[in-house]
Amino acid sequence: MKKVKRSTFKVLFYLKKNAPKKNGKVAIMGRITIDNQVAQFSTKLEILPQKWDLKYGRVTGKTEEATQLNRKLEEIRSRMVTHYEELMKYEGVVTAQKLKATFLGIGVMEDSLLKVYEKFKEDFALMVEKGVRSWRTLNKYENVYTHLSEFIQYKYHRSDISFKELTEDFINDFDFYLRVNKSLTHNTIWVYMMPLCKMVEIAIDKGIIYRNPFKNYISSMEEKDRGYLLREEVETLLQYHPKSASVELVRDLFVFSCFTGFSYIDIKQLKKSHLQSFFDGNKWLIKRRQKSDVPCNVRLLDIAEKIIEKYDGTTRTDTLFPVPSNANCNLLIKKMMKDCNIIREKPISFHWARHTFGTLFLTEGVPLESVSKMMGHKNIKTTQIYAKITNEKISKDMEIAAERLKNLKIG
Template structure:
């Protein structure tokens, strides 16, 4: 804010009287054009700025709302994910290097549990518990939101846990490399699998894959939201929107196959 005021208005301190609709719009242009920030980053900046202005108005430091003429809506990000057949090919892919095999296994584990990188890195053996149904579950609080995330372990993640048992320190389940190393190795691995060569495969893609995969298999939104550790089910509904969009695109791809039938169709009243 201070740099903006200095560059655009030639003063170092911004007074409440300086906050006008024109100031807000100029600040948006500065973030967008001079700093070349993306849309959602600007949205985050403006959320904090708006909160400050509302507080100032409630305490009578501001007589009016400088954001009265400003509108900016957060855009949904393109949440990539792996299709089931793509995940199957990754599961069956044989890595030549042990480091690549570890990263691949960690990614697959996330695809079947929905755990983020930070939650995987902090996962402890004490988080793996026998639950009331006699099954093994992950019982953990998400590092990002501090909300609980309870996921029943299927056979594949159980096999991955057993594969790396005792190889980590401090009671951790896995010896997890840095996020940069994981993403670098995933990029190399994906380039060796035909169906993944055109996809940008990062570790966070696994969490989105978990959500879309199990939602498409009939897991209710409420259950999926609980497993993902979302505070609000509206966050989980984004994945339902993604699936609906894909259904629409798939239907458009086959619509031309019915053109001949349409030409011979007669509407009878």
């Protein structure tokens, strides 16, 4: 039986001694050898010649400089091996020049990470201009792009990388960079990884890469207590008599959010066309969320209907409400809560009203699935965060249990 010849593959490092720099250091070069074919490349690293171990192709000593350089050389070797194995798996043959080109991103940089990201941002900005997506989400994509660009420069000393270099190690290193170098919180990092996940999806769809480097990346949002008002506090707001029209408007908008679950931006965008009579004869608000473009259909309760009627004809456009700026709303909410003696450790913002909707209606027995649909959540796990078991909920549950068990007696 004829034996299949295996490719011989190795990577070693050497010094470019014939071109010393002014500081006396020389460049550390890399050499790829596959089946006696050779390709050389620059590692973008340098060292004094006397500190180089010619036999082992590494820096001598245990100084911080030596440790860092040797670690970077090992990272290059590891990435080279990963590229080699991937090319063998999906293309069946690898040459030294092909591996070098893949490693450096030569020939594939038209579909590099940041170029694809830039095109995505341009398309997203057009959707924002048309009101389909939000400026807030675009700003998140901009922030992540900046962090990625800075990380690539910091880690690879270049302005971009090919998607083939976007490995599990890249993701873990980027996570570490955001966590340590940028001092970002766990949940912020989790949110910032989502745009990078999106870029990976695009690359896989376009056939640029074949596997998902996020496959073994384990991270999830840490659950945080979301601020909300209790039912009796909402009732206090309903009975509150503001001393100015501006505070009254903000009170009404806050209460409207408590009974519809709409966020500030969605309330600001509400138009008369979103108000419809539905299959059951009741009035509904039918709208896609600005943040996620997910539909949220909410049947209006009497309180919400009356607030809409109250402000009918007060705007110059077809919007339902004359909504002040978010900053102004939050300023007046602070005054309003102080007047109503509703005190929290953290400042109460407009978004608390949306949290209140989720908690209030779950407490009142509306099924989790229904609340999730009304809030326009993509994932029911998001809604579960709102399902905080308040003392009121516990009391109600125990009342039901007490009624069922009241006839039980001990002998």
